[in-house]
Amino acid sequence: xxxxxxxxxxxxxxxxxxxxxxxxxxxxxxxxxxxxxxxxxxxxxxxxxxxxxxxxxxxxxxxxxxxxxxxxxxxxxxxxxxxxxxxxxxxxxxxxxxxxxxxxxxxxxxxxxxxxxxxxxxxxxxxxxxxxxxxxxxxxxxxxxxxxxxxxxxxxxxxxxxxxxxxxxxxxxxxxxxxxxxxxxxxxxxxxxxxxxxxxxxxxxxxxxxxxxxxxxxxxxxxxxxxxxxxxxxxxxxxxxxxxxxxxxxxxxxxxxxxxxxxxxxxxxxxxxxxxxxxxxxxxxxxxxxxxxxxxxxxxxxxxxxxxxxxxxxxxxxxxxxxxxxxxxxxxxxxxxxxxxxxxxxxxxxxxxxxxxxxxxxxxxxxxxxxxxxxxxxxxxxxxxxxxxxxxxxxxxxxxxxxxxxxxxxxxxxxxxxxxxxxxxxxxxxxxxxxxxxxxxxxxxxxxxxxxxxxxxxxxxxxxxxxxxxxxxxxxxxxxxxxxxxxxxxxxxxxxxxxxxxxxxxxxxxxxxxxxxxxxxxxxxxxxxxxxxxxxxxxxxxxxxxxxxxxxxxxxxxxxxxxxxxxxxxxxxxxxxxxxxxxxxxxxxxxxxxxxxxxxxxxxxxxxxxxxxxxxxxxxxxxxxxxxxxxxxxxxxxxxxxxxxxxxxxxxxxxxxxxxxxxxxxxxxxxxxxxxxxxxxxxxxxxxxxxxxxxxxxxxxxxxxxxxxxxxxxxxxxxxxxxxxxxxxxxxxxxxxxxxxxxxxxxxxxxxxxxxxxxxxxxxxxxxxxx
Amino acid sequence: xxxxxxxxxxxxxxxxxxxxxxxxxxxxxxxxxxxxxxxxxxxxxxxxxxxxxxxxxxxxxxxxxxxxxxxxxxxxxxxxxxxxxxxxxxxxxxxxxxxxxxxxxxxxxxxxxxxxxxxxxxxxxxxxxxxxxxxxxxxxxxxxxxxxxxxxxxxxxxxxxxxxxxxxxxxxxxxxxxxxxxxxxxxxxxxxxxxxxxx
Numbered sequence: 001x002x003x004x005x006x007x008x009x010x011x012x013x014x015x016x017x018x019x020x021x022x023x024x025x026x027x028x029x030x031x032x033x034x035x036x037x038x039x040x041x042x043x044x045x046x047x048x049x050x051x052x053x054x055x056x057x058x059x060x061x062x063x064x065x066x067x068x069x070x071x072x073x074x075x076x077x078x079x080x081x082x083x084x085x086x087x088x089x090x091x092x093x094x095x096x097x098x099x100x101x102x103x104x105x106x107x108x109x110x111x112x113x114x115x116x117x118x119x120x121x122x123x124x125x126x127x128x129x130x131x132x133x134x135x136x137x138x139x140x141x142x143x144x145x146x147x148x149x150x151x152x153x154x155x156x157x158x159x160x161x162x163x164x165x166x167x168x169x170x171x172x173x174x175x176x177x178x179x180x181x182x183x184x185x186x187x188x189x190x191x192x193x194x195x196x197x198x199x200x201x202x203x204x205x206x207x208x209x210x211x212x213x214x215x216x217x218x219x220x221x222x223x224x225x226x227x228x229x230x231x232x233x234x235x236x237x238x239x240x241x242x243x244x245x246x247x248x249x250x251x252x253x254x255x256x257x258x259x260x261x262x263x264x265x266x267x268x269x270x271x272x273x274x275x276x277x278x279x280x281x282x283x284x285x286x287x288x289x290x291x292x293x294x295x296x297x298x299x300x301x302x303x304x305x306x307x308x309x310x311x312x313x314x315x316x317x318x319x320x321x322x323x324x325x326x327x328x329x330x331x332x333x334x335x336x337x338x339x340x341x342x343x344x345x346x347x348x349x350x351x352x353x354x355x356x357x358x359x360x361x362x363x364x365x366x367x368x369x370x371x372x373x374x375x376x377x378x379x380x381x382x383x384x385x386x387x388x389x390x391x392x393x394x395x396x397x398x399x400x401x402x403x404x405x406x407x408x409x410x411x412x413x414x415x416x417x418x419x420x421x422x423x424x425x426x427x428x429x430x431x432x433x434x435x436x437x438x439x440x441x442x443x444x445x446x447x448x449x450x451x452x453x454x455x456x457x458x459x460x461x462x463x464x465x466x467x468x469x470x471x472x473x474x475x476x477x478x479x480x481x482x483x484x485x486x487x488x489x490x491x492x493x494x495x496x497x498x499x500x501x502x503x504x505x506x507x508x509x510x511x512x513x514x515x516x517x518x519x520x521x522x523x524x525x526x527x528x529x530x531x532x533x534x535x536x537x538x539x540x541x542x543x544x545x546x547x548x549x550x551x552x553x554x555x556x557x558x559x560x561x562x563x564x565x566x567x568x569x570x571x572x573x574x575x576x577x578x579x580x581x582x583x584x585x586x587x588x589x590x591x592x593x594x595x596x597x598x599x600x601x602x603x604x605x606x607x608x609x610x611x612x613x614x615x616x617x618x619x620x621x622x623x624x625x626x627x628x629x630x631x632x633x634x635x636x637x638x639x640x641x642x643x644x645x646x647x648x649x650x651x652x653x654x655x656x657x658x659x660x661x662x663x664x665x666x667x668x669x670x671x672x673x674x675x676x677x678x679x680x681x682x683x684x685x686x687x688x689x690x691x692x693x694x695x696x697x698x699x700x701x702x703x704x705x706x707x708x709x710x711x712x713x714x715x716x717x718x719x720x721x722x723x724x725x726x727x728x729x730x731x732x733x734x735x736x737x738x739x740x741x742x743x744x745x746x747x748x749x750x751x752x753x754x755x756x757x758x759x760x761x762x763x764x765x766x767x768x769x770x771x
Numbered sequence: 772x773x774x775x776x777x778x779x780x781x782x783x784x785x786x787x788x789x790x791x792x793x794x795x796x797x798x799x800x801x802x803x804x805x806x807x808x809x810x811x812x813x814x815x816x817x818x819x820x821x822x823x824x825x826x827x828x829x830x831x832x833x834x835x836x837x838x839x840x841x842x843x844x845x846x847x848x849x850x851x852x853x854x855x856x857x858x859x860x861x862x863x864x865x866x867x868x869x870x871x872x873x874x875x876x877x878x879x880x881x882x883x884x885x886x887x888x889x890x891x892x893x894x895x896x897x898x899x900x901x902x903x904x905x906x907x908x909x910x911x912x913x914x915x916x917x918x919x920x921x922x923x924x925x926x927x928x929x930x931x932x933x934x935x936x937x938x939x940x941x942x943x944x945x946x947x948x949x950x951x952x953x954x955x956x957x958x959x960x961x962x963x964x965x966x967x968x969x970x
Contacts (some may be wrong), residue, residue, distance in 0.1 A: 226948070308961045659955060
């Protein structure tokens with residue numbers, strides 16, 4: 001990062017909450033357009049409009065990696081370990097070698113460490129032939145002791161998943177701070193310690209008005225993208241052409257180039273449409289590497305698509321977690337010390353830490369966090385939509401609710417005691433109003449009456465906060481081309497995984513050039529276009545859109561210079577651009593007329609993502625409120641309403657942001673109530689690697705969701721924009737669990753909140769009441 | 772768009788102004804069709820099906836599903852395979868007008884019958900009322916479940932032109948959307964019902 005120069009020009013801009021902005025001096029990099037200002041009217045940027053690729057998605061014409069077909073196509077498959085832990089004694093491929101048209105390769109490994117660990121890769125002329133070929137391989141395993149339960153893996157003498165320390169690799173969707181070297185003892189890698197404030201916690205606990213000790217347990221959640229992991233690969237000479245179901249076209253390119261020893265310009269990756277990712281599709285993956293290798297070997301194109309079982313076993317997951325908290329607080333609800341020790345298992349991978357929330361969500365003055373990964377013989381976890389954050393939020397928000405209950409304080413009032421950020425305070429206020437939080441005391445009273453009368457239904461309200469970060473992935477570049485016939489094209493390599501990048505790009509260019517969004521032809525989804533960010537970490541929009549605007553602004557300036565003589569003004573004069581074309585000095589000239597005067601066939605303008613400027617707090621906030629009804633006789637929980645109040649700077653495309661928030665809320669409810677990977681301890685095998693017994697929320701479980709956006713002038717980039725993908729799902733599960741706890745009058749400390757857990761909680765309450 | 776050959780749908784895709792022709796995604800339909808005819812089909816039997824109003828035939832092993840045949844042999848890749856065992860609904864098509872999971876339907880069981888896929892309902896330049904309603908209500912995000920959702924919605928509205936909110940939820944209860952865009956799907960069904968009334 002460049003050091004700011006002493007005499008860099010400073011510009012005064014207004015930053016902060018819309019309507020409450022304050023003046024701030026920032027350094028706007030040379031060549032970057034002036035940032036969108038408060039009060040400035042924007043025509044299409046920030047509004048509601050249709051998704052521009054909708055007509056391809058709704059008609060089945062959007063081509064995903066699964067859909068790529070080619071003459072001579074081979075179908076790739078992996079043979080995978082049925083065992084949780086085993087030594088490979090031998091792989092007999094003599095029968096396989098006799099099947100015509102099949103290419104295969106035995107993977108170089110001596111030990112398999114989880115059910116689904118790949119052993120052999122093959123490709124055959126049809127899907128059925130590939131399936132048959134898998135049955136022609138005889139693998140002899142020596143089964144080794146395994147461990148698949150977090151607590152058991154932590155014990156002395158537990159079977160070791162790895163006999164050597166493991167190095168962690170960062171991926172684009174990880175929370176900040178991941179990676180690096182850490183101690184490893186047995187299966188436990190950690191603790192990684194961090195924190196702030198006082199060191200002497202014993203003193204803080206001794207001086208507190210109260211100390212809460214609470215643990216919160218979360219389960220493994222799988223990404224379950226509708227399009228399973230998949231790669232298509234074909235070679236033309238010594239160049240590799242890949243279509244990948246990926247969140248990171250350029251990371252897949254770089255990874256494949258490195259793994260295959262090719263220069264980057266010989267690897268071409270495209271991904272126009274991707275059927276979801278949620279953090280699981282950053283790298284090339286085994287499937288990517290082996291699609292490429294088998295294709296090379298066969299001299300034919302290969303499409304390697306994981307089936308749903310493979311995807312559930314080996315396609316990544318959100319690690320489970322056991323979070324132990326010790327919290328010191330004052331009578332007024334102020335938290336004075338927060339000690340947080342977490343363990344989690346990402347199976348054979350790392351990244352199970354959940355402590356960021358404790359450090360970043362509230363203004364707790366003294367924080368001590370210890371995070372440890374625990375290895376087990378299960379498929380690798382990976383980044384999943386706000387890694388660690390839903391887990392940490394569940395824990396922290398349960399603790400805050402419990403402290404409020406012990407002190408007889410309103411839960412929102414207690415949070416405001418610990419939350420000085422003006423954006424978040426505005427969000428608490430708006431959310432509380434929309435869910436009608438003031439009913440909470442009366443609802444508690446009615447629940448007690450229902451309990452007294454032996455009636456089954458209880459109602460509950462819960463709330464939780466979100467924190468995420470302004471993560472900018474540097475290097476995005478955009479090309480805008482304006483043709484002499486008036487056509488506009490914009491190029492960036494970014495993939496579309498559902499966030500709506502083609503639409504946000506078109507809206508941004510249309511805003512700057514005064515055109516209709518559907519007149520902008522967006523070219524995306526290929527490494528042959530300029531670099532674009534990965535889709536993860538809520539980084540895409542914030543990394544890309546300011547570069548899009550910079551390119552469009554450059555194009556506009558160049559066009560204005562062409563228009564100036566037609567308007568009889570000097571070439572440096574201010575020329576307005578709008579739907580009616582170019583205007584200056586009381587004259588106007590149409591878009592087409594100006595384009596026809598272009599000196600060449602096409603005007604090319606480029607835009608870079610300039611360095612962030614230092615406007616506001618680089619965190620994204622948000623709060624959610626949930627209302628639930630719980631049946632204490634059946635154990636069923638019905639979420640009736642979720643109010644989701646978020647900030648993402650200035651939204652680029654309101655329709656898309658609202659869709660993304662609704663989706664984040666539903667994933668959060670699904671995580672809180674339904675999803676759970678079940679593993680048989682004795683065999684170490686996953687019992688529900690499918691979509692019928694791994695339960696995901698469906699249409700009948702959808703509550704009313706109210707997405708609310710609080711506009712913020714971030715003062716960090718020219719469009720004042722930020723992402724929202726992760727914040728949308730971070731607080732939902734915590735708000736739902738707190739609402740259930742309110743309804744039951746019992747603290748819930750484990751998800752998923754299944755009917756069995758609700759009944760157990762209700763029974764413990766009856767015992768308490770009758771005791 | 773009345774002609775649902777692979778060539779036409781591919782050209783339709785490439786023509787679109789908001790999309791781009793990434794070279795790697797476009798196969799030659801003629802070559803693929805020729806190859807499908809020549810491919811060693813194993814112990815196969817002939818099947819003839821009317822797909823989107825057009826006669827299609829092929830020789831298939833008994834284990835071949837309708838979803839596989841549509842996608843791999845006839846190039847109708849709008850029908851998606853999300854789970855391959857009837858749990859997600861991404862492969863929903865109309866079989867003699869009724870919605871079925873094409874991954875659970877053997878292609879031989881569809882012999883002599885009529886299949887409508889998402890491609891048969893409309894095209895990017897000529898959306899069906901249901902497809903149009905999905906675009907207007909933003910009833911999609913990544914779009915992978917969308918063809919199945921659209922076909923389920925189409926089946927609902929054919930059977931019950933003025934469905935209640937509960938009927939709408941029930942109609943797409945077999946269609947999973949991991950992006951969680953159900954509110955848009957419900958709104959699309961509401962929009963299509965009004966659109967169908969006035970259209």
